[in-house]
Every structure is written in structure tokens, then in C-alpha cells.
Amino acid sequence: MASLISSFLFILYSATIIVASSESRCRRYESIISFGDSIADLGNYLRLSDVNHLPQIAFYPYGETFFHTPSGRASDGRLIIDFIAEFLGLPFIPPYFGSQNLSFDQGINFAVYGTTALDHAFLVGKGIESDFTNVSLSVQLNTFKQILPNLCTSSSRDCRDMLGDSLILMGEIGGNDYNYPFFEGKSIDEIKELVPLIIKANSSAIVVANLFISLP
Secondary structure, three states: OHHHHHHHHHHHHHHHHHHHOOOOOOOOOOEEEEEOOOOOOOOHHHHHOOOOOOOHHHOOOOOOOOOOOOOOOOOOOOOHHHHHHHHOOOOOOOEOOOOOOOOOOOOEEOOOOOOOOOOHHHHHHOOOOOOOOOOOHHHHHHHHHHHHHHHHHOOOOOHHHHHHOEEEEEOOOOHHHHHHHHHOOOOHHHHHOOHHHHHHHHHHHHHHHHHHHOOO
């Protein structure tokens, strides 16, 4: 729970800074790069799903109040990240998985419904074997690291400048690390052991994101 709260507060803090600033003082971000789970997933899980076994988010009532069709979001409309993009005057961020020719100009979303802060293999080693999405936070970050050179070379702008002009949202992620063992009937004591590990995973991800921004 501590990780869930801290991750959400990280997003909330970022959003508060944006909203609290006057338009004349508001940092002009050119794109958004986001990581997380269903609270920030803009369509990745749907694109990663078997077309013959689509998840519930592929059907109504999902998407019916704004997009008027299921958009891959675990919502009947928009998510917090959509409102942040709208406030910044940016287009809705495209999901990375299943997309082609993405650029910093569009922003990139790596969040995946049902994913965890801790790696799949680690959780399985702890006896947590729910059928969860194997796109953990570290997988999302490594994916971004792998495609970063292509993103940089496909633009005429300096890579460091592009990263510096991007708002990076880390989370919310960590709630599913608690949900799955709870659903499997694990004890409170077993789940408590995960708390510092989840916090560390989130903290390390934020450090890695800062390293991206600080590229030489």
C-alpha cells in the first residue's frame, strides 16, 4: 500500500505543479513519456492481447462516455494522463506496443494493464503465480532504453533536449503486486515482505528516468 500511495502521489505532485503554475510560468513540455499499470495504460494491454481472447476492456461500457468506443483504457472515458496532456496542449499519447514510427513529438506510453513493479520471475519465485501481465516496470524501462537510440536518430533535435522537454510520469504502479497475492490468499505477513521491495523498485525506476533526462 505504501508503494501504491507513493506512486500515486508522484503523479499527483507532478500534476499539481503543472496546474498550480500560471500559463506564463508553466514549463512548456513537448511530449509525455509514461510508465505504469492500468491507471495509465492507454491501449498497450489491448494491443498485446490475443485477438481471439480479448479482455473486457475491449468491450462496452469501456470507452463509451468520451471516445464512444473502447479505447484500451480501463475506464469509460479518459484517464488522468489524458487530462494532463490536454492541459499541456499535447495530443493524446499513443501506446507504444503495436505502434510504428513513434517519436518524441507524439509522446510514448509504456503502461500496461495488470502489470507489476516487481518482475514476473521474482513474484513466481515467491509463490505468486497469478496470470498477470509480464510487462513489469523494469521491462517497460528496458524497452524504452532499447528504442531510445532510434527515437533520437529519427529527429533533427538533440536527444538530450528532447528528453529534457518531455514530462516523464512514473506510475501509478505497485498496486497489482499486492492484489495478486491477496487474491491467492497469501497472508498479511507474506505480503508485508513485499512492501520495501516494491518501494525500492519504484524509487530505482525514478532514478533511471532521471538518468535518461541527464544524458550527456
